[in-house]
Amino acid sequence: MHSHIIPKNLPDWEKKFGYEGFIRLEHHKPNWANMMQGDNFFREINHNCWDPEVRMNEYEKYATQVQVVCTIPVLFTYFSKPQDGLEVARFLNDDLANLVNKYPKNYIGLGSLPMQDPELAVQELFRIKELGLKGVQIGSNIEDKNLNEPDFFPVWEACEKLRLAVLVHPWNMMGKKNMKKYWLPWLVGMPAETSRAMCSMIFGGIFDKFPNLRVNFCHASGSFLSTIGRIEHGYNSRPDLVAVDNSKNPREYCGHFWVDCITHDQDMLHYVLKMQGSKRVTLGTDYPFPLGDLEIGEFINRMNLEKSVVEDIFCNSTLEWLNLKKEMFI
Numbered sequence: 438m439h440s441h442i443i444p445k446n447l448p449d450w451e452k453k454f455g456y457e458g459f460i461r462l463e464h465h466k467p468n469w470a471n472m473m474q475g476d477n478f479f480r481e482i483n484h485n486c487w488d489p490e491v492r493m494n495e496y497e498k499y500a501t502q503v504q505v506v507c508t509i510p511v512l513f514t515y516f517s518k519p520q521d522g523l524e525v526a527r528f529l530n531d532d533l534a535n536l537v538n539k540y541p542k543n544y545i546g547l548g549s550l551p552m553q554d555p556e557l558a559v560q561e562l563f564r565i566k567e568l569g570l571k572g573v574q575i576g577s578n579i580e581d582k583n584l585n586e587p588d589f590f591p592v593w594e595a596c597e598k599l600r601l602a603v604l605v606h607p608w609n610m611m612g613k614k615n616m617k618k619y620w621l622p623w624l625v626g627m628p629a630e631t632s633r634a635m636c637s638m639i640f641g642g643i644f645d646k647f648p649n650l651r652v653n654f655c656h657a658s659g660s661f662l663s664t665i666g667r668i669e670h671g672y673n674s675r676p677d678l679v680a681v682d683n684s685k686n687p688r689e690y691c692g693h694f695w696v697d698c699i700t701h702d703q704d705m706l707h708y709v710l711k712m713q714g715s716k717r718v719t720l721g722t723d724y725p726f727p728l729g730d731l732e733i734g735e736f737i738n739r740m741n742l743e744k745s746v747v748e749d750i751f752c753n754s755t756l757e758w759l760n761l762k763k764e765m766f767i
């Protein structure tokens with residue numbers, strides 16, 4: 438339920454819109470492309486980032502039939518002028534719609550939104566629903582605005598009303614300018630980003646204002662679940678700072694939202710299962726990127742979990758999150 442895909446070819450948005458920050462693809466050798474941001478090299482990607490058949494073949498080795506796909510967070514473009522952000526989102530969403538229409542039993546799509554303009558984001562949500570996508574992916578912060586901000590309430594409201602699921606993905610990592618070495622933005626910043634998003638949504642009362650909102654958080658909640666004791670203690674000891682918008686203990690929300698299983702650590706997954714229950718833990722991979730769980734589900738197979746728990750992680754939890762039925766894929 439957590440894998441990334443992008444169109445093989447992207448327009449040169451920087452040229453079209455007249456300012457920097459957009460990603461463009463340079464296909465510099467067969468089956469490989471460089472993601473470029475202006476003159477800066479961002480990442481080299483393989484054709485498993487864009488070719489649906491290559492991906493299906495790679496997944497088949499791990500007995501996996503269906504991939505829930507969304508864009509790569511660097512394509513969020515929340516920095517752009519709203520109309521330009523909408524154009525980028527529409528391009529990505531149309532591409533995903535073509536994919537899921539062509540391979541309805543192999544791909545499920547999560548759309549992108551121009552979150553810098555919630556009104557346009559809501560407009561695009563209606564289109565996303567019509568296109569047949571099942572949810573959206575949203576960044577852990579929107580140009581450093583946290584997800585509890587009232588500006589975003591209409592987006593949550595529309596997701597709830599349209600029964601579209603939400604995947605919150607860490608990105609634009611806090612502190613990245615001060616920790617360029619050792620891949621620290623990915624190793625330290627990303628887990629903190631996800632916890633930032635979760636604490637913001639919980640303390641902002643988002644799950645109470647929108648009780649039917651179905652939200653999944655990447656990388657087994659980042660550092661949220663492993664620091665829930667501290668978060669709860671903060672709530673109890675300084676309610677004047679923490680419980681200003683919501684008077685419910687943060688621990689009570691565990692098992693309300695969903696998380697993926699990307700922990701790379703069996704003990705940690707046992708703990709996540711204990712906190713969340715197997716119906717709220719989904720099979721994520723972060724495929725095709727190197728920090729992902731690329732031997733899909735293998736470490737779960739080695740954990741000797743009960744069959745029903747494995748079935749929940751591999752299938753049932755994701756179906757419930759997306760409000761889908763297994764029969765649709767058989």
Ligand SMILES: [Zn+2]
Pocket residue numbers: 439441606655723
């Ligand atoms: Zn990811």
